[in-house]
């Protein structure tokens with residue numbers, strides 16, 4: 001019975017790479033080290049609603065067809081489209097992302113990632129102000145003050161605190177949790193906040209106010225700070241600023257509570273400035289708590305290949321990028337796309353109603369291992385192998401460290417990488433009129 005060590009969990013952006021997997025008769029029967037979310041991905045994948053066969057919608061019904069027929073039908077949609085949206089690509093490998101970008105270029109499409117609805121503003125903030133960062137290994141070994149701002153790792157990244165941050169023991173942090181101060185800034189007392197040393201409750205949408213007040217204090221201008229900031233008494237703000245300033249090494253982990261609340265990318269921009277200010281006194285870094293396991297990888301690959309991390313429009317024959325105009329939701333709400341590819345993501349469940357309504361009106365090609373609300377509006381459904389379990393590939397952890405995911409079991413399904421290659425070849429063939 002093969003026992004595979006150091007497998008990578010392809011669920012959240014922590015990409016834990018110490019998982020031990022036991023395989024019997026091509027089935028995963030035992031998982032060691034994964035959290036409950038990771039466990040449900042490895043073992044639960046046999047129970048989830050897998051797409052069992054390629055399908056094409058005929059007379060309103062999805063009917064099983066051959067893989068080749070789905071590639072033919074999908075290529076036809078793409079060749080006849082004048083404005084295709086290609087969306088998702090964050091729960092798959094970097095190799096598939098690279099192929100998807102080539103396909104978008106070939107078809108003059110717009111390609112966007114799930115960052116559109118999560119950490120997209122983080123990318124904008126990084127472009128404007130930079131993103132002083134470090135590897136999670138460095139944080140494990142050095143950070144004595146850990147801040148979780150607008151995120152709840154107890155639920156979303158369950159092993160983050162034990163492997164990389166609050167509870168982990170490192171070279172200069174051998175006391176683990178006892179040697180670290182843990183601060184949570186949030187609008188409600190989450191389960192992460194309940195185990196913090198300090199919980200700072202702020203008013204919804206007021207992150208920018210609190211970051212600005214902290215910057216004023218760190219820079220010696222506490223006199224300009226009013227008696228209450230973002231619902232937090234000045235004394236507490238002063239105390240937090242002192243904690244950050246007096247740390248040997250601070251890391252602010254921030255989540256969608258920061259990136260998707262009022263002021264959007266200006267919040268990330270301000271956190272970046274706060275980190276720069278703190279670096280006048282101590283060592284400080286920031287890391288976004290990325291959700292989809294390879295959303296960081298999409299940004300990396302897209303940036304190498306096009307110069308931009310997401311929302312890339314190839315309609316002009318070269319990459320053009322202007323989030324707010326070229327984001328997936330911007331386009332759908334303007335009812336612009338006349339076809340869509342949704343891959344390794346579920347726009348049907350996560351997009352606003354108006355965007356989904358438009359998707360339901362246009363031909364949609366779905367590439368995914370699992371059936372989900374997008375399947376209900378898809379016209380061509382291409383089942384894919386589960387990357388990190390049925391296919392190998394590269395992914396980037398939330399700190400932009402690349403890791404190689406292993407293939408653990410065999411499958412009859414094609415990988416996303418193979419599907420996108422076949423689709424690109426078919427589109428080229430149709431365009432040449434062969």
Ligand code: SF4
Pocket residue numbers: 009010011012013014015016033034035036037038039157158159160
């Ligand atoms: Fe998987 Fe994330 Fe849990 Fe690690 S923390 S085992 S990557 S779900």
